[in-house]
Amino acid sequence: MLLPIVTSFHYSSGDPYAARISFHPDPDNTPGITWYVERDLLSVGTRARSGTGDVQAWPAHGPDGAYHTLLQLGPPAGRALFRVDTPGLLAWLTLTHSVVAPGSEASHVDWQPFERLLTEYGAQ
Template identity: 40%
Template sequence: MTSRWTPGHISPITLQLVGPQSWTEVPALLCYDPTDPFAVRIAFGEGEPDGGDGDDGIAWLVSRELLQAGLEHPTGDGDVRVWPAHATADVLFLHLRAPSGEALFELSRGTVAAFLRHTEVLVPPGSESSLLELDQELDALLSNGGPDSPGR
């Protein structure tokens, strides 16, 4: 299997799926790729963070900035919301909503904070835009991915 996803940092994490009468442990991976510097991928049920051939896992892209803010106060709108628990210092809630349903997870605030510190070593906050090749991407889009566009 060939992967196009180039990991910068991967951290295993166990989330607790909060159900109406019980909680279920859900193993996942927090994945950060400096070539997509604004996003953190949360890969559920996957052996590989790219969700390659044969894997039936699910991956969500979440804003790195949203996760960082969610460590301190409720944040997010719509499909992804994050907030710290008031009663327990190491608990972070993650609410994901899709057309097929929604899920509320409880996860370790400390694990997420440590993961984000590693991503900040790779790409300091505020420097994300400098890593993106926006001019090249725009040229490729405007030329319909023609022969003059690099790497297309």
């Protein structure tokens, strides 16, 4: 059974590897549920099976012949499967690629907090 769910996709250069996906089953009464998914996993999932464990994506054709990307979230005992319109997802991914080009994510990460931690713990 398919149930429509209001979903919003977010991307920030401050967290360049991740896409934030918020699911709003009842947008009038709840804040929704948010998952952070690797952007590359979504991109690969539009054309081939991608991911392992709790987050996986793969291409599929809908009953109407339209292209969809299936996004599976959660552990085996409580998985949810979402059908995402592939052309819409690809358009959104293209926008994220204009913010941070694929392969350049590391140059957008602020490494200073990690360097401070390493310095603090390395000095002890």
